[in-house]
Amino acid sequence: MAVLVYIEQVEGQFKKSAFETVSYAKEIAKVLNTQTIAFTIGNASDDVLKTLGIYGADKILTAKNEELKSFSNAAYASAIAEAANQENADIIILSNSFSGKGLTPTLSVKLNAGVVAGAVELPRMEGGKFIVKKFAFSGKVFASVEVSTAKKIISLNPNSYSIIESATSPTIEVFNPQLNIELKTRVKEVIRSTDKVPLPEAEIVVSGGRGLKGPENWNILEDLAEALGAATACSKPVSDAGWRPHEEHVGQTGIVISPNLYLAVGISGAIQHLAGVSSSKTIVAINKDPEAPIFKVANYGIVGDALEILPKLTQAIKAFKG
Amino acid sequence: MKLLVCISNVPDTTTKVTFTDNNTQFNTAGVQFILNPYDEIALSKAIELTEGGKGTVTVIHVGEASSEPTIRKALAIGADDAVRINTYPHDAFFVASQIADYARDKNFDLILTGRESIDYNNALVAGMLGELLSLPSVSIIKKLKIDGTAIEVEREIEGGKEIITVDLPAVAGCSEGVAEAKIPNMRGIMSARTKPLEIIEATASEKLTHVVEYTNPAPRGAVTLLSAGETEKLVELLHTEAKVI
Numbered sequence: 001m002a003v004l005v006y007i008e009q010v011e012g013q014f015k016k017s018a019f020e021t022v023s024y025a026k027e028i029a030k031v032l033n034t035q036t037i038a039f040t041i042g043n044a045s046d047d048v049l050k051t052l053g054i055y056g057a058d059k060i061l062t063a064k065n066e067e068l069k070s071f072s073n074a075a076y077a078s079a080i081a082e083a084a085n086q087e088n089a090d091i092i093i094l095s096n097s098f099s100g101k102g103l104t105p106t107l108s109v110k111l112n113a114g115v116v117a118g119a120v121e122l123p124r125m126e127g128g129k130f131i132v133k134k135f136a137f138s139g140k141v142f143a144s145v146e147v148s149t150a151k152k153i154i155s156l157n158p159n160s161y162s163i164i165e166s167a168t169s170p171t172i173e174v175f176n177p178q179l180n181i182e183l184k185t186r187v188k189e190v191i192r193s194t195d196k197v198p199l200p201e202a203e204i205v206v207s208g209g210r211g212l213k214g215p216e217n218w219n220i221l222e223d224l225a226e227a228l229g230a231a232t233a234c235s236k237p238v239s240d241a242g243w244r245p246h247e248e249h250v251g252q253t254g255i256v257i258s259p260n261l262y263l264a265v266g267i268s269g270a271i272q273h274l275a276g277v278s279s280s281k282t283i284v285a286i287n288k289d290p291e292a293p294i295f296k297v298a299n300y301g302i303v304g305d306a307l308e309i310l311p312k313l314t315q316a317i318k319a320f321k322g
Numbered sequence: 323m324k325l326l327v328c329i330s331n332v333p334d335t336t337t338k339v340t341f342t343d344n345n346t347q348f349n350t351a352g353v354q355f356i357l358n359p360y361d362e363i364a365l366s367k368a369i370e371l372t373e374g375g376k377g378t379v380t381v382i383h384v385g386e387a388s389s390e391p392t393i394r395k396a397l398a399i400g401a402d403d404a405v406r407i408n409t410y411p412h413d414a415f416f417v418a419s420q421i422a423d424y425a426r427d428k429n430f431d432l433i434l435t436g437r438e439s440i441d442y443n444n445a446l447v448a449g450m451l452g453e454l455l456s457l458p459s460v461s462i463i464k465k466l467k468i469d470g471t472a473i474e475v476e477r478e479i480e481g482g483k484e485i486i487t488v489d490l491p492a493v494a495g496c497s498e499g500v501a502e503a504k505i506p507n508m509r510g511i512m513s514a515r516t517k518p519l520e521i522i523e524a525t526a527s528e529k530l531t532h533v534v535e536y537t538n539p540a541p542r543g544a545v546t547l548l549s550a551g552e553t554e555k556l557v558e559l560l561h562t563e564a565k566v567i
């Protein structure tokens with residue numbers, strides 16, 4: 001028995017969600033009195049790999065096969081399944097990231113393991129049961145899901161579990177999966193906007209709606225985001241109108257985020273919008289309409305013209321940060 | 323081209339979600355059900371790809387007779403025929419297994435699903451289906467075009483995107499951007515009534531998970547309202563009270 005955690009690399013580095021998933025896996029392994037095995041694919045250096053030990057990885061398996069050079073559900077899931085089998089892991093943890101969402105179901109079938117997709121808490125493991133809480137109905141409620149198979153897979157929502165240090169001195173082993181598969185997908189191109197915090201991982205998100213009137217006003221929102229070290233997002237009509245790229249659209253039909261702080265600027269707070277942001281820890285609304293539904297879910301609100309308030313708020317943040 | 327689109331029947335987005343039986347069952351009383359918005363995108367793409375006699379689109383739904391209005395809606399949008407596997411859709415694995423058992427010997431070129439259904443937000447069916455049928459799968463795609471005997475898709479990744487070629491047959495989970503959702507026209511609505519809807523009994527498949535309880539998130543306290551001049555106060559509250567900056 002062991003807990004295996006699959007860790008994503010982005011160009012040889014780990015993102016925050018990597019440390020969240022290791023911390024989460026470690027906590028489960030502690031309860032079960034077993035080992036936390038981290039498995040990762042890519043070219044991360046030993047120094048980078050070792051950082052997983054800070055959060056409790058007892059052993060680190062790293063695969064660098066040529067077939068794994070670019071992402072594919074089939075090859076990556078095969079590699080993870082082989083690692084899980086070698087280590088006798090019956091609990092497998094992944095991040096509920098975009099790639100995680102592809103790997104989790106593939107792995108589930110390979111290992112005949114039940115899945116809880118998008119977990120927000122540690123599993124409850126009393127009385128031989130295994131129950132994990134996740135959001136359902138687009139963030140409106142939680143569902144506690146029982147997994148009844150011997151092997152279990154959990155994909156952890158980004159920003160849902162705190163990073164916890166529990167230092168180990170892990171061993172690093174190269175793992176060479178067989179990968180008995182014929183690759184039918186080929187990555188032609190990877191396009192990254194590296195200068196920005198990826199939206200699902202951002203701790204602070206500044207988001208603009210139709211109330212900002214037009215794309216020409218986005219620079220004042222971006223100034224605020226920069227002062228806060230935040231990612232930027234938008235409501236659906238804003239991306240539909242082409243004011244902002246679709247990648248920024250949050251909500252039921254866009255990205256679902258749960259940052260520590262969500263600032264909704266000129267956003268009415270329609271239920272479909274809230275579906276993507278209601279699990280944010282703190283919500284601030286800036287809206288000129290005191291009746292806007294966003295104020296019903298906001299912790300803090302300013303009623304007024306966003307175009308006037310934003311530059312002042314940016315100044316205040318800069319003054320605070322010194 | 324022979325296309326299969328998997329559709330689910332979900333509560334309308336504005337539904338107030340409540341439960342019965344000690345918070346173990348979703349309360350369907352008075353709930354309006356709709357075609358899952360992402361499946362609508364997948365279906366619209368499938369129709370686009372086959373327009374002008376370039377192929378056929380079958381929609382498949384795993385669910386009980388109460389879902390038929392949603393299936394008829396899919397036919398009205400433009401699917402050629404429909405299949406309903408007559409059983410309760412217990413969990414993602416069960417649903418994927420039912421669809422796989424149906425599709426296995428039908429030689430579909432492309433199977434499309436929505437990226438996730440908006441009730442349980444699992445995003446599992448596309449990937450499971452691919453693996454069960456030994457077909458390549460891609461999830462959360464934002465663009466799709468046919469490229470000979472393959473498809474070229476754009477997949478979302480953290481802070482960017484990947485352009486991937488996938489050999490057909492394949493399974494893809496569609497997100498916003500893949501197509502504009504088509505609205506049924508009068509002719510579509512009329513013809514939907516007479517298009518074939520085949521009802522098939524379920525095969526014996528496993529369920530791997532089940533929901534034991536639903537709970538509501540802790541209510542947020544009342545909003546603290548500030549005036550337009552109090553931006554410094556807001557910063558202070560975010561630091562000392564909310565502790566987020």
Ligand SMILES: Cc1cc2nc3c(=O)[nH]c(=O)nc-3n(C[C@H](O)[C@H](O)[C@H](O)COP(=O)(O)OP(=O)(O)OC[C@H]3O[C@@H](n4cnc5c(N)ncnc54)[C@H](O)[C@@H]3O)c2cc1C
Pocket residue numbers: 208209210211212234235236237238249250251252253254265266267268269270271272273276286287288289292304305306307335359
């Ligand atoms: C199936 C479906 C799925 C959907 N999915 C999504 C989704 O994923 N994400 C999403 O966002 N929406 C989604 N929508 C759309 C959603 O219903 C709303 O229409 C949308 O969220 C509204 O965007 P908005 O708040 O930017 O614009 P509006 O509703 O137009 O609100 C603009 C707000 O700005 C305020 N305002 C105006 N001027 C100023 C000013 N100078 N200063 C301050 N405030 C000002 C106004 O008071 C108003 O509250 C979906 C709808 C459907 C039917």
